[in-house]
Amino acid sequence: MWGGRFASGPAEIMEEINASIGFDKRLAPQDIRGSLAHVAMLGKAGILPAEDVAKIEAGLKTVQSEIDAGTFEFRRELEDIHMSVESRLREIVGPTAGRLHTARSRNDQVATDMRLWVRDTLDALDAQAADLQQAMAELALKHAGTVMPGFTHLQSAQPVTFGHHLLAYVEMLNRDRGRFRDARARLNECPLGAAALAGTSFPIDRHATAASLGFDRPTANSLDSVADRDFALEALSAAAIAAVHLSRFAEEIVVWTSAQFGFVKLSDRFTTGSSIMPQKRNPDAAELVRAKSGRVIGALSGLLIVMKGLPLAYSKDMQEDKEGTFDALQTLSLCLAAMAGMVRDLEPVPDVLKAAAGSGYATATDLADWLVRELGLPFRDAHHVTGRLVGEASSRGIGLEALPLAVMQAEEPRITDAVFAVLGVENSVGSRTSYGGTAPDNVRAQAEGWLKRLASETA
Numbered sequence: 001m002w003g004g005r006f007a008s009g010p011a012e013i014m015e016e017i018n019a020s021i022g023f024d025k026r027l028a029p030q031d032i033r034g035s036l037a038h039v040a041m042l043g044k045a046g047i048l049p050a051e052d053v054a055k056i057e058a059g060l061k062t063v064q065s066e067i068d069a070g071t072f073e074f075r076r077e078l079e080d081i082h083m084s085v086e087s088r089l090r091e092i093v094g095p096t097a098g099r100l101h102t103a104r105s106r107n108d109q110v111a112t113d114m115r116l117w118v119r120d121t122l123d124a125l126d127a128q129a130a131d132l133q134q135a136m137a138e139l140a141l142k143h144a145g146t147v148m149p150g151f152t153h154l155q156s157a158q159p160v161t162f163g164h165h166l167l168a169y170v171e172m173l174n175r176d177r178g179r180f181r182d183a184r185a186r187l188n189e190c191p192l193g194a195a196a197l198a199g200t201s202f203p204i205d206r207h208a209t210a211a212s213l214g215f216d217r218p219t220a221n222s223l224d225s226v227a228d229r230d231f232a233l234e235a236l237s238a239a240a241i242a243a244v245h246l247s248r249f250a251e252e253i254v255v256w257t258s259a260q261f262g263f264v265k266l267s268d269r270f271t272t273g274s275s276i277m278p279q280k281r282n283p284d285a286a287e288l289v290r291a292k293s294g295r296v297i298g299a300l301s302g303l304l305i306v307m308k309g310l311p312l313a314y315s316k317d318m319q320e321d322k323e324g325t326f327d328a329l330q331t332l333s334l335c336l337a338a339m340a341g342m343v344r345d346l347e348p349v350p351d352v353l354k355a356a357a358g359s360g361y362a363t364a365t366d367l368a369d370w371l372v373r374e375l376g377l378p379f380r381d382a383h384h385v386t387g388r389l390v391g392e393a394s395s396r397g398i399g400l401e402a403l404p405l406a407v408m409q410a411e412e413p414r415i416t417d418a419v420f421a422v423l424g425v426e427n428s429v430g431s432r433t434s435y436g437g438t439a440p441d442n443v444r445a446q447a448e449g450w451l452k453r454l455a456s457e458t459a
């Protein structure tokens, strides 16, 4: 492509370190789309004659069909997808192919291709996250009243419902989706026509190419256009946060499916056996979702580090944006799909959950609240009385609800047997009716609200 100034080809190792075709070939559809938009604009602007435009357009479509058919030959000596497409175009349409690169550079070309790819991928991730929300909200509705222990410090804290726990993740996913959309909105400016870095002397119409590629407008500064990878960083940071959310739920699935917890059952479809221990049912998919968050986070830090020392405008360093971005966003897509599958197959075990919800003095706060509400004790005093009663029950090896009334009255004489009503886990969750609280009616209403909202999004 630049034969004019070069007497010999690159060293073997130069070719190896330089080539990106091995991974940027996936940008072929975006590259061809960008070229079609560019050449159409060159024709309309009177920069290329109509017959050249027609030839190039037909040639590009042939290249696309060869790529679709899998007959396109990607060659390392052609370095990257941009040169591979152009070189094949030359074989098909002859020297006219050389006119396609008028008023552009690979620098604005690659920035455009990457934005298109990231944009499509963000849209797909948004839809997948919505599907996971759907699966979770459906399960939440079914288990709006299924009590389970709520934890802080992974110690039994207060009873909650299984549906409430799931809806916490629906909220997280909604913020993730908001971040995908924010990233998409900021990304949606077209760098094509910034050329190498300074713009071009040809009378191009950047507004036309931007519009034909579905961008809101062209980017406003040619240097920034080719030097910017914020769109990838933002997508990766949104992806990293989403991956962390999935990882946290994955961790819970791992813990909950263990024999010691037994809170949920995971289907055979999402479980593996052990080649040596016949009793094992391993939650491999959940473990891998947990682990793969590391790759996504790694891609974000990797690209931040690539970018941080680069002077304006383009540097070849920026070619390193690709593998991490492709891998991380595809990894997140896989994790979202695996998680949606697991959630659809997940079966909570209500008896176990209920028994666990009542253990560990999880209704101690309910007792303290009762003392405040019914006897007018200051909360701190109620906390103290309750603490002593928990100590008493614990030394007898029994639950709070099994403590004789006389023992309670020895601590606080005004306690009556009405107190036992709040010591049951069902009563406990039922009383948490504050907005956002775990009362089954609340949870049911929230789950229904989400399902309605998700249905109206797709309508």
Ligand code: ARG
Pocket: 020, 024, 080, 081, 106, 107, 110, 314, 316, 318, 319, 320
């Ligand atoms: N393969 C290159 C990349 O991904 C395309 C841009 C090359 N530009 C250049 N001036 N060498 O960044």
